[in-house]
Amino acid sequence: MTDILKTENLSVGYGGRSVVSKINLNLYPGEIVSLLGPNGSGKSTLLRTLLGLQSPLEGEVLLMDRPLNGLSPSQRARLMGAAMSDRPRPWGLTALEMVEQGRFSRQPDEMACLNALRDMDALDLSDRFLTELSDGELQRVHIARALAQEPSLLLLDEPTSFLDQPRRVEVLRRLADLARERDLSVLLSLHDLDLALTFSHRCLLIGDGTLTSGTPEDLVLSGVLATAYGQPRDWDPLGHPELDCPPVLGEVDLNCPKPIYRWVVRGLRRRGFVPGVGPTLKVEDGEGTTFSLDMDGETRVAYRLDDLLDMLLEVHRG
Numbered sequence: 293m294t295d296i297l298k299t300e301n302l303s304v305g306y307g308g309r310s311v312v313s314k315i316n317l318n319l320y321p322g323e324i325v326s327l328l329g330p331n332g333s334g335k336s337t338l339l340r341t342l343l344g345l346q347s348p349l350e351g352e353v354l355l356m357d358r359p360l361n362g363l364s365p366s367q368r369a370r371l372m373g374a375a376m377s378d379r380p381r382p383w384g385l386t387a388l389e390m391v392e393q394g395r396f397s398r399q400p401d402e403m404a405c406l407n408a409l410r411d412m413d414a415l416d417l418s419d420r421f422l423t424e425l426s427d428g429e430l431q432r433v434h435i436a437r438a439l440a441q442e443p444s445l446l447l448l449d450e451p452t453s454f455l456d457q458p459r460r461v462e463v464l465r466r467l468a469d470l471a472r473e474r475d476l477s478v479l480l481s482l483h484d485l486d487l488a489l490t491f492s493h494r495c496l497l498i499g500d501g502t503l504t505s506g507t508p509e510d511l512v513l514s515g516v517l518a519t520a521y522g523q524p525r526d527w528d529p530l531g532h533p534e535l536d537c538p539p540v541l542g543e544v545d546l547n548c549p550k551p552i553y554r555w556v557v558r559g560l561r562r563r564g565f566v567p568g569v570g571p572t573l574k575v576e577d578g579e580g581t582t583f584s585l586d587m588d589g590e591t592r593v594a595y596r597l598d599d600l601l602d603m604l605l606e607v608h609r610g
């Protein structure tokens with residue numbers, strides 16, 4: 293497959309100080325690639341260099357096999373769209389006008405701009421002034437601006453940082469669809485490892501000044517991801533630290549529908565109980581959730597887990 297962008301022995305950095313060196317990467321049509329690495333590892337520096345906003349310290353960036361520094365701004369803009377982390381909001385400009393600016397290298401096309409806004413679920417923002425948008429709304433407008441260019445390659449620096457959790461998932465799902473439908477190559481830097489490892493075909497990981505490419509699973513299984521983030525070899529990037537829970541006081545025989553099991557166990561653990569052998573705690577999930585506890589021949593019912601746990605704790609304390 294022909295790459296859209298590749299680098300040859302690229303080193304990026306500032307004033308002769310290399311941040312990441314010997315980068316040989318390729319980006320292909322139709323794939324979504326996450327750029328990962330801890331704070332300060334060089335993700336933005338690399339993205340800016342790929343965009344031509346700063347010069348390489350060494351090596352070369354090739355866009356469609358042509359040296360990036362030999363292409364005019366207009367030629368670059370036809371191939372590469374970007375939304376960087378600065379996200380300006382010029383005064384007096386509406387969202388649609390901002391997206392239209394993205395087409396400076398192409399014919400004006402209001403429909404393409406409205407479609408790009410629709411792709412980012414931001415069509416309802418088209419007539420709003422940028423100065424009046426929330427950070428998350430502005431972020432979606434900036435991605436739409438990059439999409440409106442109809443580029444072959446999209447470079448996005450932390451595109452989900454201001455989005456709420458469901459929107460993060462939605463935007464990444466949409467970008468994955470667009471990559472597939474339009475043979476678009478998408479490179480995005482992300483801090484959210486859960487999303488990156490779920491939605492990426494491939495990851496580029498920066499650690500200790502070098503860049504490693506691999507599937508999400510290979511980077512986890514090889515321990516390279518853990519090392520880059522300074523974590524122990526057996527670190528689970530999708531795991532979360534345990535709740536700060538009290539010591540275990542007792543067990544309940546938990547009978548609970550699977551979809552909500554995890555949340556009931558968390559609630560129990562928060563108050564010092566774990567599933568096991570003990571009084572039967574039955575959870576029924578219908579219109580609302582009902583919790584009933586069978587103890588000493590008596591059934592106690594509650595409609596909030598916390599209320600039931602109050603009862604359980606009372607009985608436990610005797």
Ligand SMILES: Nc1ncnc2c1ncn2[C@@H]1O[C@H](COP(=O)(O)OP(=O)(O)OP(=O)(O)O)[C@@H](O)[C@H]1O
Nearest residue numbers: 306311329330331332333334335336337338481483
């Ligand atoms: N203009 C600059 N001049 C000199 N050094 C810089 C400049 N901008 C960034 N750096 C340094 O370059 C290194 C890489 O920064 P960069 O912003 O690329 O990291 P990052 O991986 O994007 O970080 P983060 O995840 O925190 O956004 C850091 O050590 C940073 O302090």
